[in-house]
Amino acid sequence: MTGMATASPRADIGDSEFDRATAVAPRAGEAGVYDAELSAGWTIGSAVNGGYLLALLGRALSGSLPHRDPLTVTAHYLTASRPGPAVVRAQTVRAGRTMSSGQASLFQTDDKGREVERIRVIAGYCDLAALPDGVRTSAKPPRMPSYEDCLGSADAPAEGQVGGSTAILERLDLRLDPATVGWAVGAPSGLGRVRGWLGLADGRDHDPLSLLLAVDALPPTSFDLGLKGWTPTLELTVHVRARPVPGPLRVALSTRNLAGGLLEEDCEIWDGADRLVAQSRQLARAPRG
Amino acid sequence: MTGMATASPRADIGDSEFDRATAVAPRAGEAGVYDAELSAGWTIGSAVNGGYLLALLGRALSGSLPHRDPLTVTAHYLTASRPGPAVVRAQTVRAGRTMSSGQASLFQTDDKGREVERIRVIAGYCDLAALPDGVRTSAKPPRMPSYEDCLGSADAPAEGQVGGSTAILERLDLRLDPATVGWAVGAPSGLGRVRGWLGLADGRDHDPLSLLLAVDALPPTSFDLGLKGWTPTLELTVHVRARPVPGPLRVALSTRNLAGGLLEEDCEIWDGADRLVAQSRQLARAPRG
Numbered sequence: 062m063t064g065m066a067t068a069s070p071r072a073d074i075g076d077s078e079f080d081r082a083t084a085v086a087p088r089a090g091e092a093g094v095y096d097a098e099l100s101a102g103w104t105i106g107s108a109v110n111g112g113y114l115l116a117l118l119g120r121a122l123s124g125s126l127p128h129r130d131p132l133t134v135t136a137h138y139l140t141a142s143r144p145g146p147a148v149v150r151a152q153t154v155r156a157g158r159t160m161s162s163g164q165a166s167l168f169q170t171d172d173k174g175r176e177v178e179r180i181r182v183i184a185g186y187c188d189l190a191a192l193p194d195g196v197r198t199s200a201k202p203p204r205m206p207s208y209e210d211c212l213g214s215a216d217a218p219a220e221g222q223v224g225g226s227t228a229i230l231e232r233l234d235l236r237l238d239p240a241t242v243g244w245a246v247g248a249p250s251g252l253g254r255v256r257g258w259l260g261l262a263d264g265r266d267h268d269p270l271s272l273l274l275a276v277d278a279l280p281p282t283s284f285d286l287g288l289k290g291w292t293p294t295l296e297l298t299v300h301v302r303a304r305p306v307p308g309p310l311r312v313a314l315s316t317r318n319l320a321g322g323l324l325e326e327d328c329e330i331w332d333g334a335d336r337l338v339a340q341s342r343q344l345a346r347a348p349r350g
Numbered sequence: 351m352t353g354m355a356t357a358s359p360r361a362d363i364g365d366s367e368f369d370r371a372t373a374v375a376p377r378a379g380e381a382g383v384y385d386a387e388l389s390a391g392w393t394i395g396s397a398v399n400g401g402y403l404l405a406l407l408g409r410a411l412s413g414s415l416p417h418r419d420p421l422t423v424t425a426h427y428l429t430a431s432r433p434g435p436a437v438v439r440a441q442t443v444r445a446g447r448t449m450s451s452g453q454a455s456l457f458q459t460d461d462k463g464r465e466v467e468r469i470r471v472i473a474g475y476c477d478l479a480a481l482p483d484g485v486r487t488s489a490k491p492p493r494m495p496s497y498e499d500c501l502g503s504a505d506a507p508a509e510g511q512v513g514g515s516t517a518i519l520e521r522l523d524l525r526l527d528p529a530t531v532g533w534a535v536g537a538p539s540g541l542g543r544v545r546g547w548l549g550l551a552d553g554r555d556h557d558p559l560s561l562l563l564a565v566d567a568l569p570p571t572s573f574d575l576g577l578k579g580w581t582p583t584l585e586l587t588v589h590v591r592a593r594p595v596p597g598p599l600r601v602a603l604s605t606r607n608l609a610g611g612l613l614e615e616d617c618e619i620w621d622g623a624d625r626l627v628a629q630s631r632q633l634a635r636a637p638r639g
Binding site: 132133135137139140154155160162164176181183185189192193194195196197198199200252253286295296298300302303316317318319320321322323324336337340342344 | 610
């Protein structure tokens with residue numbers, strides 16, 4: 062799988078598997094209502110990946126708000142999403158000159174025919190290209206081996222950690238820093254760090270929407286803390302700070318406070334121009350294992 | 351002012367100036383609707399403090415949700431609040447066994463008699479005392495001088511930085527690490543760090559609600575970056591991870607990425623038992639100065 066990005070034809074932004082799987086169709090005559098199909102291709106274990114869901118909601122807001130780029134997005138994961146039909150209802154909260162605020166919810170119909178809310182999102186959107194140029198960043202990109210010296214999914218299988226689907230791994234070009242994959246061979250570092258290079262398997266470059274996927278696409282830091290099993294996200298907030306340049310991203314996760322059965326997971330994403338393009342933090346339930 | 355905490359009678363949680371200023375009155379016959387009065391006592395410059403407003407909204411959610419303690423709260427600051435009457439409208443999004451999710455908005459009436467939304471909040475609440483005991487924290491409390499060796503507001507006046515009201519400073523027992531107040535004498539460190547001890551001037555101890563105030567109560571990191579003027583919060587997310595023990599808190603702010611006219615401000619709050627009781631991050635507009 063790790064060779065796919067090079068071998069496969071290069072998909073364009075707007076016409077890639079990621080774009081098709083996060084597509085939302087405006088419902089005629091119902092402003093802010095979008096039909097969608099949650100793809101089984103972006104599942105891990107028994108769950109639809111939270112970053113994929115965030116990108117789908119982000120796309121609906123991008124279509125409904127006056128500004129197109131996510132700047133700050135917060136999602137509350139209320140109930141477990143399943144592959145299949147879904148509806149997004151989006152509303153504009155405030156439309157400003159340089160920024161607009163919106164809210165969106167993802168719904169699915171349960172076995173008894175009732176509509177259940179899966180995720181609620183509140184967000185601020187802007188035009189990232191219109192932000193002023195100045196950068197004063199004291200943060201440093203993560204130190205990690207080159208893309209070639211990192212390990213693909215074939216080298217460090219994640220399926221042993223959660224069981225079930227690994228479909229999402231076929232769609233990511235994910236190469237992890239060997240220093241942070243000891244958990245895959247029963248030797249977690251205990252530091253709560255996971256780092257890697259992240260592209261999309263079909264070669265599509267990243268954009269602000271795929272950054273919403275990227276902040277929740279790596280194995281969880283709980284694995285590196287020696288915990289096995291599912292780490293469900295309760296809340297995730299991401300700030301998209303710049304449009305990434307083409308090429309794989311460096312993604313660094315860290316957890317510093319596991320307490321009360323909960324942990325925070327911080328994520329930084331750097332692009333090939335050494336720009337900090339996204340920061341996120343999620344609050345998740347720690348596995349018992 | 352810095353001596354007030356010792357000299358004044360000790361106010362109890364529930365019967366302090368903070369509690370009265372964040373009080374919300376349920377409106378008879380209208381579930382989830384609360385009347386409030388935004389106090390001029392918690393203003394800085396020309397603005398009502400964002401942490402104070404968050405605590406007021408947090409109190410309304412605490413009263414309307416099945417769980418009483420804020421666990422994760424995200425606020426989008428839409429328009430500038432003013433001292434005076436306000437209305438909070440809260441709704442339960444989902445009521446679970448160990449956690450409930452809610453949403454609330456703060457409204458005020460403008461000069462033309464129109465209701466304007468000031469802030470929208472989405473939150474997860476729980477019972478902090480019911481969380482499991484285990485703690486595995488690799489984060490370390492901030493290194494800073496003792497409370498006695500830090501500087502009170504009388505020593506390091508903030509009014510030169512923004513102009514206007516300093517009313518909130520009379521209600522806080524704030525003592526800043528001398529290493530992070532160079533900006534007050536024209537010598538900011540440039541590191542983007544502000545640290546200090548934070549109590550309430552009337553001696554009220556902290557609780558989860560006052561932590562919502564505490565995450566936005568110190569001078570902004572932009573001062574330490576050498577920037578003067580107002581740093582308006584666009585979005586703030588706080589995770590309350592434990593009930594604080596009595597006594598002043600250590601609050602540490604840092605900014606690592608000022609770019610595109612925006613900056614993130616991370617906040618960690620530690621209590622006297624060396625427990626990381628809250629983590630927050632806000633996205634703010636950087637001053638031009």
